[in-house]
Amino acid sequence: MAKKELITKVWIEEGCIVCDACETAAPDVFEVTEDSCIIRPDALNVEFAKPRSVEIVDAAEECPVDVIKFESETVEVADDAAAEPAAASADAPVAEAKKTAPAEPKKATPAKAPAASSKSKAPSAGEPDPSIQALLEAATSRGGHAGIMKNADDMPASTQDWKAADPKSLPPDARQAKVVEAAQKAKKQSELHRRDFVSNSALAIGWTAFGVGTGISVGPAFGRFMMPNVLEEPDPRIRVGKMDKYLEMVPGGVNEDYKPQGIWMIREEDRIAALNIICTHLGCIPNWLPNDRKFKCPCHGSGYYPDGINFEGPTPRPLERFRIAIKDGIVVVDKSKKYQYELGQWDQPGSFILV
Numbered sequence: 586m587a588k589k590e591l592i593t594k595v596w597i598e599e600g601c602i603v604c605d606a607c608e609t610a611a612p613d614v615f616e617v618t619e620d621s622c623i624i625r626p627d628a629l630n631v632e633f634a635k636p637r638s639v640e641i642v643d644a645a646e647e648c649p650v651d652v653i654k655f656e657s658e659t660v661e662v663a664d665d666a667a668a669e670p671a672a673a674s675a676d677a678p679v680a681e682a683k684k685t686a687p688a689e690p691k692k693a694t695p696a697k698a699p700a701a702s703s704k705s706k707a708p709s710a711g712e713p714d715p716s717i718q719a720l721l722e723a724a725t726s727r728g729g730h731a732g733i734m735k736n737a738d739d740m741p742a743s744t745q746d747w748k749a750a751d752p753k754s755l756p757p758d759a760r761q762a763k764v765v766e767a768a769q770k771a772k773k774q775s776e777l778h779r780r781d782f783v784s785n786s787a788l789a790i791g792w793t794a795f796g797v798g799t800g801i802s803v804g805p806a807f808g809r810f811m812m813p814n815v816l817e818e819p820d821p822r823i824r825v826g827k828m829d830k831y832l833e834m835v836p837g838g839v840n841e842d843y844k845p846q847g848i849w850m851i852r853e854e855d856r857i858a859a860l861n862i863i864c865t866h867l868g869c870i871p872n873w874l875p876n877d878r879k880f881k882c883p884c885h886g887s888g889y890y891p892d893g894i895n896f897e898g899p900t901p902r903p904l905e906r907f908r909i910a911i912k913d914g915i916v917v918v919d920k921s922k923k924y925q926y927e928l929g930q931w932d933q934p935g936s937f938i939l940v
């Protein structure tokens with residue numbers, strides 16, 4: 586006989602930030618209300634909770650402020666039943682919990698493989714944005730980078746204290762600031778790596794040119810590497826695929842394929858548009874909750890309808906939209922130009938494509 590852990594009791598401690606993550610992971614067990622989160626009455630029954638052990642462990646893991654707790658008991662089961670996912674101890678570390686309860690964690694939809702382009706000036710096919718990657722990682726894994734950042738020696742003592750604090754003990758705004766800081770750091774590192782690569786490549790090409798006596802033929806390439814234009818900001822234009830796939834979407838639909846590039850593609854009755862995924866409150870990244878038909882920010886609970894209009898939480902305004910156009914049959918999003926609803930800009934040409 587094999588052994589298996591089953592959850593016998595689940596509860597929520599103080600400090601819930603009403604982010605919806607638990608209800609998404611275990612909708613039978615948790616109910617998020619306007620200003621709180623509760624255990625559904627059925628889930629207080631041990632026999633109801635046991636078969637939902639895996640979902641409860643998932644919910645505890647997804648909780649950004651670690652307020653979901655549970656108790657479990659070990660039972661003996663037939664060997665084939667033991668192969669089914671089981672719950673882990675409430676005190677076990679997250680990694681250990683996942684080992685015992687091997688349900689896949691929820692992740693953002695991965696980007697589709699970028700299409701190759703032979704034109705150097707063509708818009709990018711959608712390389713993940715490093716700062717967006719850092720925000721996503723930090724916002725979905727209990728502080729992520731933000732929670733483990735090291736202190737720098739030359740920082741003021743007050744900042745040192747703040748950075749040394751456990752993110753869970755900080756007010757929401759400070760947690761969010763850590764997330765943004767980690768994102769900015771990741772972006773800087775990405776640029777530095779790019780510069781190192783360019784510099785080393787130029788050096789190698791230079792020596793090759795001297796060695797084989799073909800300086801003239803490699804001159805243009807050498808010059809290209811040495812010119813400062815290699816340090817320009819990445820092209821803000823992202824190719825997001827053919828129009829066909831957006832025509833197939835139903836009105837109110839959301840496409841998350843380009844979330845790693847910072848874009849949600851949305852379909853409305855007569856148009857498509859590109860939403861900026863950055864929360865307009867303080868810059869976190871909301872989650873798309875398809876069952877609730879809304880975007881929900883995990884930092885302070887702001888909620889947005891599928892078209893980006895805000896309707897709950899502290900955010901003062903809707904999500905922004907990017908410029909969008911069709912070029913050579915491909916939909917291209919230009920992140921350098923944004924349109925704001927509250928300024929009446931969502932009716933401007935360029936903020937949508939009619940379908």
Ligand code: FES
Nearest residue numbers: 864866867882885
């Ligand atoms: Fe505060 Fe999104 S950053 S609600």
